[in-house]
Amino acid sequence: MEVFPLLRITIGLAYTEALFGILSVAAFIVFYFIMPMTKGGKSVEEIAEMFEKGYSVRERA
Numbered sequence: 001m002e003v004f005p006l007l008r009i010t011i012g013l014a015y016t017e018a019l020f021g022i023l024s025v026a027a028f029i030v031f032y033f034i035m036p037m038t039k040g041g042k043s044v045e046e047i048a049e050m051f052e053k054g055y056s057v058r059e060r061a
Contacts, residue, residue, distance in 0.1 A: 007016040042050075 004016065004020075007019065011019075
């Protein structure tokens with residue numbers, strides 16, 4: 001089932017676009033605080049190991 005056509009018919013195009021925009025901003029904020037920082041040059045393997053060990057947002061600070 002496609003959500004966009006249903007929402008466009010139900011609430012209109014402008015509100016549908018606004019809703020998707022708000023969800024995109026919310027997703028960005030969530031990923032910003034959950035995903036590990038990689039400025040230190042961490043490899044993909046090191047990041048995967050962090051998640052296997054139970055990476056916590058508290059460790060980010």
